[in-house]
Amino acid sequence: MCCTNNCINTENPSGNCVKGYGYGKLIDGENIKYINCLEGKCFDQYILVYAENSFKAPQNSLNYSLYYFEIKCKFEREKSSVWMNIGLRNLNTNKYIYYYANNAKIYNEKDEAFNVSINWKNNDYFGCGLVYPPSNMTNKSPYVFFTQNGKEIGEEILLKDNSESYKPFVWLKSLSVEANFGNNLEAKPFKYDISDHLILK
Template identity: 55%
Template structure:
């Protein structure tokens, strides 16, 4: 089971960027989990709806995203992995970014995972390139979202306290 530092580290503006971009990491023996969720509400034409959720690398401008309308996860190399998860009104999608302990940085890579309605979708996506500066990324068309970054201890649909470090990746 993964141990989460300080209960939860949330993404919020500069605080998130400062924590992720740290040039001199401290020696930690725990994994760090960064996670957020969005609840989607379809506003107009259901055929034109689009919601993309993921993380974007501030250095390379590449992203790892879950394209919900086509149920595809796309990695930084633009490789696509198809899943059979339908996108419905009021679905809750999540994106997690997991960093290994600093004492394992030479052995393990950070990874991204996605959730829908509290359940993990597929395998994790390894981040092989410069992985120090990621920020949340959401793209919308014909829908609106309510974002949950864990503010005020609001609970997530996905139980992050039970997240296990992934061993299988796309």
């Protein structure tokens, strides 16, 4: 919400900004179309969008469990004006794990930053995954990982306490995204091969 008009909100995610500011419009429940501000009213809002469903730790699982989603990024302005984070919010602690594309860093829940030696460009794909080990492998920790254009980037972020439930999110400005939560992998496969994370380690 950018003003008291509250034109665009959870109940009306496809509204229009009456002040002419830049905003994001939710399309088909997954994709976000960013509408740039009108000429002469140039203020592009940062928008934070959460997935409807959370990623939850499975109970009594004998296998590795994987949650993963990807987004395709489309610049709506020059790269210097575009902004994007992708990651997970811990529903128990309200802390974030995310990849910040503009400065090429991954942040853990302690807000510690880890450099990633990559660049990003228009039409890149980014992904975020959460892996839980089998319930009987108490010596193993769940972890979060990130991908770009089908390749894992940076180091995996190990999770310790309070890691039972996470909410996927994107935080962006002047950027449209096409999201893929794996609902139909035959028609719309991931760029990243997720099978690597389902093998016992």
